[in-house]
Amino acid sequence: MQFLTSYRVVRLSGPLCPEWGGQFVIQRDTGCMGGDTCLSAKCTPTLIVIITPYALPPFHHCPIFSTARNGSLSSLPPRFFALIILVAADQQPPTTLLTNDSVSSRPNALVLLVSKNEATNLHVVDIQKRTPLKPVPLVLDVNGRSLWVDCESNYLSSTYNAPQCHSTQCSRANLHDCRTCSAQTRPGCHNNTCGLNAANPISGETAFGELAQDVLSIPSTDGSSLGQLVTIPQFLFACAPSSLAQKGFPPAVQGVVGLGHTSIALPTQLASHFGFQQKFALCLTSPLNHGVLFLGEAPYRLHPGIDVSHPLGSTPLSISREGEYFIQVTSIRINERVVPVNPALLNRRPGSTLISTTTPYTVLEHSIYQTFTQFYANQMSWAPRVQPIAPFGLCFDATKMTATQIGPEVANIDLVLHNRNNVWRIVGANSMVQPRPGVWCLGFVDGGSNPKAPIILGSYQLEDNLLQFDLARSKLGFSSSLLFRGTHCGNFFVGSAQTSAAKEEKHV
Known part of the structure; x- marks a missing residue:
């Protein structure tokens, strides 16, 4: 032989x-x-x-x-x-x-496809986890502190592990509370492990769970299409009870993937493991298409070959103690005219405006909302108004409006950022919602007198806009509507690439 x-x-x-x-x-x-x-x-x-x-x-x-x-x-x-x-x-x-x-071809960027659930207006990603790999649908929360999943409902994996209390994994997650579990041993129920809170961003409820680690696989990308799956063998996440995933989520969703600026959020762990910069870019769509979440370095190319990573506007990104993302909106303009809102409301710290992927439509503090909608109605005096449809307070007869490449032809809304030349423009495709045929409504809602922030930018206003979160430089890059450039967030090329566990894997 x-x-x-x-x-x-x-x-x-x-x-x-x-x-x-x-x-x-x-x-x-x-x-x-x-x-x-x-x-x-x-x-x-x-x-x-x-x-x-x-x-x-x-x-x-x-x-x-x-x-x-x-x-x-x-x-x-x-x-x-x-x-x-x-x-x-x-x-x-x-x-x-x-x-x-x-080890060859260490990825510079990773990618996840994002779908919008029409019934809940929430954005969902499928992440490959466990051994054997299984797609796990999770709500996308840009401010979430960690990835958490329901571990009570048939969590099966041969590689699941719960780090012991006071272990290096617990220290990395800044966890110092030990927990016990009196029920039968299973994923999410072990003694002398680290405890952490998992949060449902829709119901506002929290639950105490177990810090766990398991295999996570995610497609690599060259910025243009899906590549091979790459694997983190011991990704840290939270094991939560089933009850936490039962309120407000789409059917079959098993938890949340958090992108907040914390030690065990998805972007932080991926950047640490693969050695690329702490940077991610979000490009959301309507339910008709798949959006995309890029993790790592640009380029971000959308059909027909447009690199949407530049040019981008830029503004300082502020981060709360909970890892949430804020920007400073200093004024609001409609058709180039300044809306007279109380300036004290826009001088809040860490910022006047919270970016949210779990709030469907932009929420305005009550006094801002009243002034804003009245000002907008005055600028749209030519358009016949109709009875409002909840939750919106200002609606128009759509048959009297002209459709354009960037949505209905309506008044432009400008969010003026840290200087007056730095403007995020919101066009008709992002400002107007069609709750039923023949009606367009202004897609902003009244948040009452004490919302979490004076302005909460909702996911509808983020759709077909590229947002780049550069955590190393504390900057937010923004494109405004990609419709101006003849593309949209659903134009990421998937081709024949597979996102299933059967696709060839590599481990780096």
Whole structure:
């Protein structure tokens, strides 16, 4: 029999080593000619390099590694993954070690498709989690503190783990409360683990859950289309009770994916794991199309080949203690005329305006709303008004309005930001809502006297606008309506790429 030496990447799986499921290894094989794999009875691995930034399960529990002995951990800079070298008993440790730089095609950006649920006006993403991988539908919350899922309803995964209280994972999540669970042990119910609050952004309810970690996979991108799935083997998230996901969510949704500026939110963990800048871009759509969430570096290309990452307006991004995103709107203009609102309301800190993906329509503090709608009605005096349709307070006869590429031809609304030349323009496609045929309503609602912020920018006003959250520089980039540029957020090219677990994976 002839032998040859080769190198390859292998993903461990199967019943022999469930605790190693999902780990990727680079192997130097003394392989058998004729197609036998190195893990067969005839052929044994002489060198296996496990690539992971996390603690590994004891390898001596795995029959595949019964002849191996543990080599030494290399001392690498923090940006490198720790490498654990397993060397067969009759081999000497290698003189050179594989570093992170040897692993090819580390992604610069990742991408998730975003759909809008018409019944609830919430935006939903499917994220591949667990072992075996399963698409988990989650509400997208730009201000959410973490990713949380319902763990009580058939959470099945061979790679689920609950970090122990006072562990490094708990410290990373800034969690210091230990919890116990008196029910039967299962995902979400272990003793001496870290407890954290998960929040339903629709009902406002919170629940105490368990910090957990499991496999998460997400498509890479070159900015133009979906690429291969890449994997984080031990992504931190919150395990919450079923009751938290039952109020206000679309059917089948199992939790929330939070993009807030916190230590365990999705953008933070992905940037840390893959080594790209803390930056993400959001491009939402109507229910007719899929929007897109880019995580990482530009470009962000939409059909027909337009890079919408530039030019962008820019304004300082303020972050609350809870990790929420605010900007400073200093005044509002309608048809270039300033709306006379109380300036004290627009001088709030950390900012007058909260950006929200879980608020369907922009909410204005009561006095701002009254002044704004009256001013808008005056600027639209030529358009016949009709009986308002809740929750809107100002509606018009749509048959008297002209349709354009950027929505109905109506008065433009300008949000003037940190200086008067820095303006976010809201055109008819984002300012007017059609609650029934023949009626257009101004898509802003009265928030009463004490809303969370004087202005809460709702998701309808964000649709077909690219928003780039540059967390490293504390800046928000904004495009205003992409309809001006002959494209929209539903024009991200998917092609024949697969987002299912069956698509080829790579682990970096």
